Amino acid sequence: MGGAAALVLLTAGCAAQVQQSRPVAVEKPAEDAPVSAAPSSPVTVPPAQLGLSVASIVDGRSVMLSDGTKAEVSGLAQPGPCWADAAGSFAKAMLLNQQVRYDRAAGVLSLADGTDYALLALGNGAGRTAGAPSPAQKEAEGAAQRVPMGLWGAPCAGKDALETSTPPPPPPPAPPTTTTKPPAPPKPKPVFYATCDDARRAGAAPLYWGQPGYRVELDPNRNGIACESRYR
Template sequence: MGGVVLVLLTAGCATQVQQSRPVAVEKPAEDTPVASSATVPPAQLDIKVTSIVDGRAVMLSDGSKAEVSGLAQPGPCWAEAAGSFAKAMLLNQQVRYDRTTGALSLADGTDYALLALGNGAGRTAGTPTPAQKEAEGAAQRVPMGLWGAPCVGKETLETSTPPPPPPPPTTTTTKPKTTPTTPKPVFYATCDDVRRAGKAPLFWGQPGYRVELDANRDGIACDPRYGFR
């Protein structure tokens, strides 16, 4: 009877010892790097516009000339306006220029050809893309830029024969000299000022338009569709 009890006690002690034996646990390495999401570097801008040749050609900071594909050579009637638009949008700005396709885009990715066509500062040439046709058509429907007065879409102004000069007066009269009055330039500091004046939105070429009021540089300043700055 005692032997059996002894065996049972021995077995119980063995079981208790086995259960209290420590189990090795592998410690995680402290130097293990923690996975993190990859950070995409910002797009690198290629080059800068140093001067404007005309509405479709510019000089770049590497000394080369860039001609924008899809735009026609500016006609005499609207060449000055096209050059002014290019100067306002591109001069001293960083751009991307694809020498293979002739595509010129602003730092934010805006296609300059579409921007010029949509504001009437250029017309299509060659085989325009559907997007270029749509932008040109939008300017024609307003009409704005070269599609409005005085060019109405023509390369040169139509000249008519001036009327004959009036006959000389029978008596000599001295007319007082009049000093021509120069209209005061229109300036709006903010889009709130434009809104209070009832002039919003301002299109490129209108009095008071400034690039600083045109947040997305689409030729429309203080556009109510995108809020006021």
């Protein structure tokens, strides 16, 4: 009887020891489970340089800035001999001594109000596209071609240089006559409007760049159109 009781106690003790030594499952993340990472901060792109002004005009697509560097406008072709002077005059009227913003990486020159100078020049016929123009540049160039305006009009008709040909020999001198030549017609007087109200009363508004009476002082936003409609 005592031996049987000892056997029962021994068996129970072994069972308890086995139960206590049984391993307990511990959860741990899988090795291939994705690890959450803190969101990365966006890359900061340096803005175009501000606080610059145009010190001088090189040509219709290049200017010298107040920091002594040269800014060349991307997307504009080198002005041709036929319209180079007109392109330079337009750049001088719109940019000289004006505050600008120049993105050196993209070659984008903007006026203080954000106007893209390349689009402004193309839309007024003071430049033509080069390379791979953007859709906006193509649209601006096409608008000037349809008028036609600037280099797309006379005398250049969209060409960089006028065609030259050998002139024919001069005719023999005519015999002298006693016919009196008519006097030359008087030269037209220069047009000047002190204010846009004067231009509107004269029926001349709006005034486009290159037209008689256009002045930069009457074109505050410098888009090539003076005395625009108040309701535009």
